[in-house]
Amino acid sequence: MYSASDLKKGLKIEIDGDPCVITNFEFSKPGKGQALYRCKIKNLITGNQFDKTYRSVEKVNRCSLISRDYTFSYIDGSNYVFSDNETYEEALLGEELIGDLKNFIVDDMQVEILFHDDRALDITLPNFVEMQIAETEPGARGDTATNVMKPAKLPNGYEINVPIFINEGDTIRIDTRTGTYADRVSKG
């Protein structure tokens, strides 16, 4: 348990069983009144933001978040299935939790999953992933300009802008944090 005076910006706490993070924090003490700790809090599961004021006598639950290493195995309907690198236990993550990152998940990819109790909260992919271009208009021969971009499709149908010299079958590196082209790995 934290006491109210331990609270600070960035601290993760548990409210009604949900993991939350304090996004803003203010010490307040109205004239002759008690110390109050005014927090803006974000629920890490629902994303809801709310204000809460703690009195100095109040206690706040600690929140234990654990991050573990997993390997991607397969897709089962709308769930992505990963296996624990140590125990081989499977973890199912819904499409809505993974969001746009699903476009960059490839076979045997090493990922980090953040858990609160047994509930998966977040997934982190490697910063870069290599993928092959499935479809794109051929570029003009000899054109190596990197600042002229054209659309291309990945094998999973995701559209990405690539430099004009990239051809079908080329393998490129994608920055998973921004979802953009980084560089070419090899020619197809």
Added chain:
Amino acid sequence: MRRIRAFFYECGFTEVETPIRLKVPCMELHIDAEPSGDHFLRTSPEIFHKQLLAAGHEKIFEVGKCFRRGEFGPLHHPEYTMLEWYRANADYMDVLADTKALVSAVWPVCSTDWKTLAVSDAFLEFAGWNPIGHYTEDRFDIDLVEKVEPALIQFAGPVVLIDYPIEAAALSRRKLDNPFVAERWELYINGVEIANAYSELTDPAEQRRRFEECAEQRKALGKETYPIDEAFIQSLGKMPPSGGVALGVDRLLMLIAGADSLDAVLPFRGTGL
């Protein structure tokens, strides 16, 4: 600081210096004194000033450091500069007039359009209930910081919240015509609390009862209690009716500087003090 002193000298006040280390700090429910050897550092010069009033001084002021344990935030620092002044044969309205004159003397561009708002009206308007006669501490404190104080920013000039619930009277006198109200005001400028004032309580029996009650409440909260300062209680019997103000000098400077944190006026704040 020079302008503050000049103002009081021109108004005929005597500057006093009172002890900073004391055997017995003034007991208040939510103010904790910093120990200093076998003494405590003062949380306010109040108890000495009242003894000076009892001894016949009529207009006194002091500027000095006070210490409150554990108070740290954009508007709080455990060591801060307090300006405190008292007028004998006066009440909280008389010292409100002093305060207006002082603020315009040290901060000429501050608005002179002061609004006086009864605590009951402010709570009814911004928090939807009247704490006078229905006071509960938690609800009062939380609504004050969440609803009432933020609403005060909308007024262009300084705002005086006046006539507090008797339960939040601290060392102020009960209003003659309303037993639920204490003659206390707090000054807010730009939503920041700057000063606190009372028509001072001069009844030794009532003061003793409030200290004893406060000690009980502190015990219940697991806080240390301080013995009752008998010399102070005795002197109240001889003290004339008086008005007194405590004003946070650092906060006033911060506002004059246009800043929103004491960081702007306390250059050594981040150095581990």
